[in-house]
Amino acid sequence: MVNIRDIAKKAGVSPSTVSRALNDDSKISEETRKKIKEIAKRLKYKPNQAARALITRETKTIGFLILKKEKPLVADPFYSIILYSVQNELHEMGYHLLYGIIPHGKLNPKKPPRMIQEERVDGLILAGPDMPKEFIETIKKTGIPLILVDNYSEDIDSILADNIRGAYIATKYLIDLGHKNIAFASGPLDHISVYERWEGYKKALAEANLEYNPNYMVEEKELTMKTGKHAFQILWKNDPKPTAILSANDPMALGVIQCAKDMGIRVPEELSVIGIDDIDISSQFDPPLTTVKIFKEEMGSIAAKRLIDRIKNPNQPPVKIIVSTELIIRSSTAPLKK
Known part of the structure; x- marks a missing residue:
């Protein structure tokens, strides 16, 4: 096994210089550091992490x-x-x-x-x-x-x-398709991502001069297909019934679609559904789910x-770093039938 002494011999420097160069000590010239690292790479040197941890208090x-x-x-x-x-x-x-x-x-x-x-x-x-x-x-x-x-x-x-923007562009897309009775199948609002998606949904409604209807919002304790089904059963009791549903995530949206299909409701002909996340199964579902891509x-x-x-x-x-979102249009949404 190659050790620091082997590298030092090839580089013509002391072992301590090699050690400091490999740890990017600024007191060692950049030229020397580069030379030593190239030799270490050529010799396929692998540092002893356990020994390093004892000295530096780093575990890597x-x-x-x-x-x-x-x-x-x-x-x-x-x-x-x-x-x-x-x-x-x-x-x-x-x-x-x-x-x-x-x-x-x-x-x-x-x-x-x-x-x-x-x-x-x-x-x-x-x-x-x-x-x-x-x-x-x-x-x-x-x-x-x-x-x-x-x-x-x-x-x-x-x-x-960017959860607010994600839910906003999803809701705005439904509005642009002609939908006005748009419901929100929500997860727990004490989750910041869910709360922000709810805010984005309401923001799009307000900009379109559509009144927020609390009966069109159901808050579930979990974000699963099962809770999506349960949320849909509650939302579908409304009069008038929603023509579109935005779900807090993809599993809930898939639950909404499955429950609607079980009840004989056609998606997207009678109900448009959008999720948020763009998980792999969403593109393979029947119908493929329109969703907001989260860049995981x-x-x-x-x-x-x-x-x-x-x-x-x-x-x-x-710092707070917000990663952008993107609307992915598939087959679970359609223009509102007049």
Whole structure:
């Protein structure tokens, strides 16, 4: 196995110079650093991370935490994509990923996660709008570099989709198709992403001089196909019935469509449906779902880059990064029949 002494011999410098160059010590000239790194790469040198951690107190490992969802994380159509993107970005930057799932009922909001207590990570990404604020504050007090994804705190770096605009352009599209009785199948409004989507929906109605009807909004406790079906059953009792439904996410929208079809209601001939997320199954559903694309890969990549920057430059003010959204028109929407 190649070691620092081998590189030092080839470069004609001391082992300590090699060590400092590989750690980007600015006291070593850029020319020397470049030369040493090229030799290390040519010799296929791999640093001993355990020894490095003892010296630098760095683990070169980033934590990723999420609360347990309806499905295993690997099968989650939203957060699995973010996780995969985070992992790819960290790999490019020479970091490892340690991810954990906190089961419902097992979270102690006053106690930092074990990976922090045991100093196994250099920084942490918390994913999801359902992460308790008290738990976030507990982690923040440890001083570990921290990023929120799909969540927001004014004093913590936060990566979010442009949820307001996403719901706005979806609702405006339905209005442009001639729909006026537009309902919103909502998830829990204490989730910032859901709340912002509700705001975007109402904003589009107001701009079109359409009155917001609270009977056309159903708030469910979860964002699933099952709750989408339940929301539709309630919304369809209205008189007049909605001619279009915007759902807080794609699974709820697919539940709306499935329930409508089970009741003999044709989509989009009698009911237009739009989701938000653009998960993979949405394009394969019958009919394929019109939706708002959330750029999940970009959110994961930005989160990873921002966290490493935060680790290296800790005295920065917190930032809120909003990732744009895009309307994807498919076959679940149609102009209102006169």
